[in-house]
Amino acid sequence: MYSLKELPYEYDALEPYIDTHTLGLHRNKHQKKYLDNLNKLLIKNNYSFSHPLEKLVRYVKDFSKDREDILFNLGGVINHNIYFSSMNPKGEKPTGVLLQKIKDKYGSYEKFKMAFKEKALSLKGSGYTYFVYKNNELELINLQNQDNPYNYDYIPIICIDMWEHAYYINYENYKEIYIDNFLEIVDFQKANKIFNVV
Numbered sequence: 001m002y003s004l005k006e007l008p009y010e011y012d013a014l015e016p017y018i019d020t021h022t023l024g025l026h027r028n029k030h031q032k033k034y035l036d037n038l039n040k041l042l043i044k045n046n047y048s049f050s051h052p053l054e055k056l057v058r059y060v061k062d063f064s065k066d067r068e069d070i071l072f073n074l075g076g077v078i079n080h081n082i083y084f085s086s087m088n089p090k091g092e093k094p095t096g097v098l099l100q101k102i103k104d105k106y107g108s109y110e111k112f113k114m115a116f117k118e119k120a121l122s123l124k125g126s127g128y129t130y131f132v133y134k135n136n137e138l139e140l141i142n143l144q145n146q147d148n149p150y151n152y153d154y155i156p157i158i159c160i161d162m163w164e165h166a167y168y169i170n171y172e173n174y175k176e177i178y179i180d181n182f183l184e185i186v187d188f189q190k191a192n193k194i195f196n197v198v
């Protein structure tokens with residue numbers, strides 16, 4: 001069976017930007033529910049748990065039934081893994097090759113953050129705003145519900161969860177402030193490592 005990925009920080013580490021209660025609910029109730037549903041569906045379909053989660057996306061079409069439910073719950077687990085690891089209290093900013101690519105595309109890191117916020121605010125309903133990489137191009141995209149970037153062969157860099165459960169307890173309907181605060185703790189550490197060895 002698949003299990004929850006470990007959080008790279010403590011539950012209270014993102015205060016005051018992401019409050020402890022919201023983060024706990026988000027991971028232990030919301031993400032856990034997607035994980036439990038996914039495991040149940042996979043067991044029901046005699047799946048051998050042989051692929052890493054990200055790779056399973058491309059094999060969902062091979063299941064004879066429950067394909068839509070499997071993909072939805074798989075997306076729920078994957079998207080939350082990426083969202084939780086997009087943040088860190090010691091958030092590292094883009095450096096080296098990644099920073100240069102951001103400057104080439106958006107003009108500066110500050111302008112990138114404005115474009116990211118604009119994209120997130122344009123998302124209608126529930127979903128995620130992703131900063132992704134594909135065919136040597138950086139891109140900001142919105143994915144609805146639990147659609148996930150591996151469905152389109154995007155390499156995810158960071159994402160923000162724009163489902164209401166991600167922010168409503170602390171921010172009510174002030175999405176702008178939630179996005180601004182996410183950008184204060186966004187972590188490019190992993191992306192820097194990938195880009196700077198390319």
Ligand SMILES: [Fe+2]
Nearest residue numbers: 030161163166
């Ligand atoms: Fe969420």
